[in-house]
Amino acid sequence: xxxFGTSSYTQKAKLNVVKYLxxxxxxxxxxxxxxxxxxxxxxxxxxxxxxxxxxxxxxxAIDVFDSAxxxxxxxxxxxxxxxxxxxxxxxxxxELKEAIFSRVEQRAVRSVALTVFRHLxxxxxxxxxxxxxxxxxxxxxxxxxxxETFFRFSTFNILPTFIEIFLxxxxxxxxxxxxxxxxxxxxxxxxxxxxxxxxxxxxxxxRKMNEEDNISNNKAIESLINFETVKYFxxxxxxxxxxxxxxxxxxxxxxQNKFGLALLNSGQAIIIxxxxxxxxxxxxxxxxxxxxxxxxxxxxxxxxxxLFAPLFMFGFAYREVKRSLVExxxxxxxxxxxxxxxxxxxxxxxxxxxxxxxxxNVVFSYNPEREILHGVNFxxxxxxxxxxxxxxxxxxxxxxxxxxxxYDVTEGSIEIDGVDVREITQKSLRKSIAVVPQxxxxxxxxxxxxxxxxxxxxxxxxxxxxxxxxQLTDFIEMLPLKFDTTVGERxxxxxxxxxxxxxxARALLKRPKIFLxxxxxxxxxxxxxxxxxDKLNQVSKNHTTLVIAHRLSTIVDADEILVLDKxxxxxxxxxxxxxxxxxxxxxxxxxxxxxxxxSLDD
Numbered sequence: 001x002x003x004f005g006t007s008s009y010t011q012k013a014k015l016n017v018v019k020y021l022x023x024x025x026x027x028x029x030x031x032x033x034x035x036x037x038x039x040x041x042x043x044x045x046x047x048x049x050x051x052x053x054x055x056x057x058x059x060x061a062i063d064v065f066d067s068a069x070x071x072x073x074x075x076x077x078x079x080x081x082x083x084x085x086x087x088x089x090x091x092x093x094x095e096l097k098e099a100i101f102s103r104v105e106q107r108a109v110r111s112v113a114l115t116v117f118r119h120l121x122x123x124x125x126x127x128x129x130x131x132x133x134x135x136x137x138x139x140x141x142x143x144x145x146x147x148e149t150f151f152r153f154s155t156f157n158i159l160p161t162f163i164e165i166f167l168x169x170x171x172x173x174x175x176x177x178x179x180x181x182x183x184x185x186x187x188x189x190x191x192x193x194x195x196x197x198x199x200x201x202x203x204x205x206x207r208k209m210n211e212e213d214n215i216s217n218n219k220a221i222e223s224l225i226n227f228e229t230v231k232y233f234x235x236x237x238x239x240x241x242x243x244x245x246x247x248x249x250x251x252x253x254x255x256q257n258k259f260g261l262a263l264l265n266s267g268q269a270i271i272i273x274x275x276x277x278x279x280x281x282x283x284x285x286x287x288x289x290x291x292x293x294x295x296x297x298x299x300x301x302x303x304x305x306x307l308f309a310p311l312f313m314f315g316f317a318y319r320e321v322k323r324s325l326v327e328x329x330x331x332x333x334x335x336x337x338x339x340x341x342x343x344x345x346x347x348x349x350x351x352x353x354x355x356x357x358x359x360x361n362v363v364f365s366y367n368p369e370r371e372i373l374h375g376v377n378f379x380x381x382x383x384x385x386x387x388x389x390x391x392x393x394x395x396x397x398x399x400x401x402x403x404x405x406x407y408d409v410t411e412g413s414i415e416i417d418g419v420d421v422r423e424i425t426q427k428s429l430r431k432s433i434a435v436v437p438q439x440x441x442x443x444x445x446x447x448x449x450x451x452x453x454x455x456x457x458x459x460x461x462x463x464x465x466x467x468x469x470x471q472l473t474d475f476i477e478m479l480p481l482k483f484d485t486t487v488g489e490r491x492x493x494x495x496x497x498x499x500x501x502x503x504x505a506r507a508l509l510k511r512p513k514i515f516l517x518x519x520x521x522x523x524x525x526x527x528x529x530x531x532x533x534d535k536l537n538q539v540s541k542n543h544t545t546l547v548i549a550h551r552l553s554t555i556v557d558a559d560e561i562l563v564l565d566k567x568x569x570x571x572x573x574x575x576x577x578x579x580x581x582x583x584x585x586x587x588x589x590x591x592x593x594x595x596x597x598x599s600l601d602d
Contacts, residue, residue, distance in 0.1 A: 017328055020335075024108040025151065033104050040101040044160050047093035052167045054090060055302040062295035097156060105151050113144040116331060122339050136334070138214050143331025146324035153317035153324075161310040161317075168303050176292070180300065183282065184307070187275025191311055194267050199322050202260035206326050208253035216246035225489075264319075272308055279304060341408055347425045352432040354382035354417050355513040355544035357403065363411035364395075364402060372398050374567045375412070378560075382417075385545040387555035389588065390564035396548045397438075399564075400518050403546070405429060416514075434512035438519035438548075440503035442491030447476060447502060448483035450491075454506035462509060469539060470505035472498075508539055515540045518548040552589050561585065 027033055120136065165188055173181040223230060223239045230239055283300045286292040357380035365371040372395045380386040388396050401407055402414060405426055414421045421429055434454070442450045452463050463483075467473055475498060479485045491499045507515070517536065533554055549555045556575040563571035563584045571583050578585035 017325055017332055020332060021108070021112070021147065021150065024111045025104065025155075027107070027111070033107060036100050037104050040097045040104070040156070043093045043097035043100065044156055045163065047090045047097070048160050048164045048167065050090040050093070051164065051306060052171055055299045055306070060295065062293075062298050094156075101156065105148060108151060109144055109147045112147055113140070116140060116143070116334055119335055119337075119339075123337055138217050139330045139334065142210065142327045146327040146331075149320050150324040150328070153320050157310070157313060157317040158321065161314045164310060165307060168307055172300070172303065176296070176300070177286070180279065180282065183279050184275065184304070187271060187278070188307065188311065191268060191271045191275075192314070194271060195264065195314065195318055198260065198264040198267065199319050202257060202264070202319075203322055203326055205253050205257035205260060206323050207329075209250060209257060210327060210330070212246060212250035212253055216243065216250055219243050219246050261319075268312070272311070276304060276308075341405055341426065343425050344423065347423060349425050349428040350417075350419065351428070352416055352513045355432070356380070356382040356415075356417050357514065357544060357546065358415040358418075359399070359412070360415065361412035362402065362409050362414060364398060364407065364409050366407075371410075372567050373402075376564075376567070376569060378562055378569060378572070380544055380546055381559075382544050383542045384559040385540070385547065385555075385557070387547040387549050387558040387561045388564055389549050389552060389555070389561060389585070391588075393566075394564040395567045396564055397518060400435065400437075400516055400546070400548055403516065404433060404435060432512055433514045433516055434507035434510040435516045435518065436500075436503050436507045440491070440499050442487045442494070442499060442502060444486065444489045446481075446484045446486055447472075447479075450487060450502050451505045451509060454509035455511070458509055463505075466505040466509040469508050470501045472501045472505055475501075504536070513544065515543050515545040516548075517545070519550045552585075552592055563588075 026037065117140065120140075169181045169185055169188075172184065219242055223243065230236060280297075280301060283292060283297045287294060287297050359376050359378050362373055362376040363371065364373040376395075376399070378386070388399060390396055398407075402409055403421070405421055408422060416424070416429070416432075443453065447467075448460075448463060451466055452458055454466070455462075458466075464473075467476060467483075476482055476485070485493075487493050487499075487502070491502070494502065515536075537557065547555050547558065552575075555561060558575065560572060561575060561578055562569050563578070565584060571578055571581060571585055573581070579589065
């Protein structure tokens with residue numbers, strides 16, 4: 001993976017961005033897009049060559065009108081018509097280029113966006129837990145838009161401008177005195193140098209604006225997502241102040257950026273004015289000496305006007321390209337983030353038939369300073385139900401994440417049907433496991449969509465049956481839009497229990513070999529929990545089932561219960577056997593029994 005450099009915008013980072021974009025502009029094997037790109041470039045070149053010769057028709061017409069013999073009116077008319085036609089043809093070729101290139105441009109934008117989006121999904125949970133989603137999505141949004149800007153200005157503005165500059169300088173040098181070319185050249189390259197220096201200086205303010213915009217946007221998203229919490233504590237003013245502080249920093253960077261832009265535009269105007277005065281005075285002197293005709297003066301002036309227009313656009317184009325590179329810098333920096341959990345080159349797609357799970361001396365830590373699991377060993381025989389219980393922070397959920405390969409073990413191994421999960425492709429592994437987590441976040445789509453997400457190719461009847469098995473049917477029938485009801489962002493329109501039942505229906509629809517219930521019924525009331533627990537037991541019968549449990553009453557029928565404490569399995573056995581041991585499990589059971597009694601008394 002290329003190093004795009006996320007901390008500072010170096011020349012190397014800039015080159016890496018360009019190198020990465022080129023294959024998307026010239027896609028391998030796609031000859032249709034390649035042909036479009038070549039044809040677009042030819043249109044630009046032809047348009048610029050014609051544009052250089054256009055002033056000659058104008059010059060000829062002026063010279064004929066200025067001559068003593070103007071009896072043959074058809075001659076100047078011919079040159080004027082040729083001038084108008086050539087200018088129209090030059091403009092038409094440029095517009096034709098836009099139409100032809102649009103497909104190449106948009107396909108490249110789409111390709112890059114998909115590559116970054118796919119990489120974000122391939123990154124480990126560690127990355128997504130450490131990063132703020134709002135900042136990442138803003139970087140992706142701005143970066144993809146910047147690609148279009150980069151292609152448009154760099155490929156069809158900056159490069160054609162340089163082509164036209166050298167064509168004009170060469171033409172003036174060949175047909176007129178050399179010092180005209182020198183004066184024009186000095187003015188042009190002074191303009192370019194000044195533009196590059198000031199634009200480079202302004203880049204720091206653009207980057208600062210982007211950083212503060214990310215922070216401001218993330219604070220706004222976080223505050224609005226936690227709308228209820230803000231209201232609970234009456235902290236609206238506190239949120240306003242946090243948001244305003246972020247906006248103030250953006251304001252300062254934006255003001256500095258605008259000052260730099262004003263300085264740039266003023267300097268460019270001065271350079272252009274000086275160049276115009278110097279060249280036109282020299283040409284006027286030559287006309288006075290009869291060394292040049294009035295048509296020659298008009299031609300040189302036309303060339304200057306033709307150059308100043310793209311030169312003005314060059315300043316704008318370079319600013320836009322520089323800005324787009326800055327905005328793409330962070331997006332491409334995401335591609336430099338390592339993928340912690342990767343499939344091996346020879347990883348196999350396997351179809352799990354039995355579903356026997358084995359943890360062998362598993363050691364794991366999220367960071368070197370804190371080890372979570374210490375030599376954990378256990379088996380979940382195919383078709384059996386094993387539950388894991390323990391206090392918060394004991395490592396229960398970590399076990400489920402390791403099984404699903406959100407992380408890889410630090411030491412030891414996890415095997416399914418005797419095969420190390422690291423030897424299996426993640427896709428085939430996860431296809432065989434259905435997870436119902438404690439906190440299920442839903443898509444802001446319909447209930448039907450959220451259930452069908454478990455198996456997108458499932459039929460309507462299968463979705464309806466999954467909803468029925470999850471005890472959702474009665475609730476859905478009460479809704480005006482039934483299955484088409486939108487659940488809201490993160491499922492906020494549903495209660496905790498309703499969300500959990502949608503999650504259970506989604507898992508049931510997946511029809512896995514292995515079920516993983518991570519405190520799956522913790523958000524439900526006692527009656528609903530009992531009903532759904534019976535259904536879960538029914539659908540997971542003869543399936544390998546691993547249950548991460550908080551309420552011990554839900555796992556009394558487990559074939560084996562593992563008691564986890566501080567990353568160690570301290571007890572194991574059936575419910576009855578563990579009660580007889582009078583250890584950790586009995587203490588947990590009695591504590592929950594007392595809590596239930598207190599709840600009933602209340």
